[in-house]
Amino acid sequence: MKTRLLVLGGNGMIGLAVLERALMKQDIEVTAFVRTPSKIPEEIREKIKVLTGNILNPENVADAMREQDAVISCMGQRRDFRRTTIFSQGIKNTVEGMRKHNVKYLQFAGIAALMPSAFKFPKFLVPIAYDAEDMMNYLKTVDDIIWVGVMAPNVSHQEFTGSCKVEENKLPGPSNVTKYDMAEWMVTSITDEAVMEEHKHKFLGISSMSTSRCVLQ
Numbered sequence: 001m002k003t004r005l006l007v008l009g010g011n012g013m014i015g016l017a018v019l020e021r022a023l024m025k026q027d028i029e030v031t032a033f034v035r036t037p038s039k040i041p042e043e044i045r046e047k048i049k050v051l052t053g054n055i056l057n058p059e060n061v062a063d064a065m066r067e068q069d070a071v072i073s074c075m076g077q078r079r080d081f082r083r084t085t086i087f088s089q090g091i092k093n094t095v096e097g098m099r100k101h102n103v104k105y106l107q108f109a110g111i112a113a114l115m116p117s118a119f120k121f122p123k124f125l126v127p128i129a130y131d132a133e134d135m136m137n138y139l140k141t142v143d144d145i146i147w148v149g150v151m152a153p154n155v156s157h158q159e160f161t162g163s164c165k166v167e168e169n170k171l172p173g174p175s176n177v178t179k180y181d182m183a184e185w186m187v188t189s190i191t192d193e194a195v196m197e198e199h200k201h202k203f204l205g206i207s208s209m210s211t212s213r214c215v216l217q
Helices: 013-023 058-064 088-100 123-139 179-189 193-198
Strands: 003-008 028-034 049-052 070-073 105-111 146-152 154-156 164-168 176-178 202-208
Touching (some): 003 013, 003 058, 013 028, 013 179, 028 058, 058 088, 070 088, 088 105, 105 179, 146 179, 164 179
Parallel strands (some): 154 176
16 A cells, blocks of 8 residues: 655755655655645656645645645755744644644654754854754654654765665764755655654654665664
8 A cells, every 4th residue: 555645845955856766666655745836847746746835824734634644844945044934833734734634654854953963053054943943842742743853964966875874863974965865764764664663753863874775773
């Protein structure tokens, strides 16, 4: 039976990579929720279901959750670094929508610099960091949904390497990950009940590695 996967923000750097990797899986049925469907390349768009909406609109988000099994949130502001509520309010809308339609699993792409042992936070990201931290604090109060935060360091456009590591509350290796390595880990683990259960309510640092396979530690 296929997992019905909803990808929020499927037209950004990580979101598009998630769509591409998900389409390679025979056991995943993909839906993307975006504000501008035309930003998804046609060769991807024609193979998935696309819903148009705004993550800050609770009704839009709740409607998107109908008949879904799992959610990967890749919401962000691209290169707009002004103060926002897209993370904190967006995740609240997501959780409420999941509750309404009994969607069990959630992953989100977070910011590695907010983990306790992370590298120094770049000053230009401070405004959005406040909101991302509010999102994390809110999720710590959510215990009725199995959620996992995948905390990205520097994300590169390099091709899929087939190697990465994740570790709870810190980066397991270099402060970079390729978008396809990160996407592959997310779409593979979101369909693995044991992995989601083992790491539920945790923030996982992720790094691309030179020799190891994509493993949990």
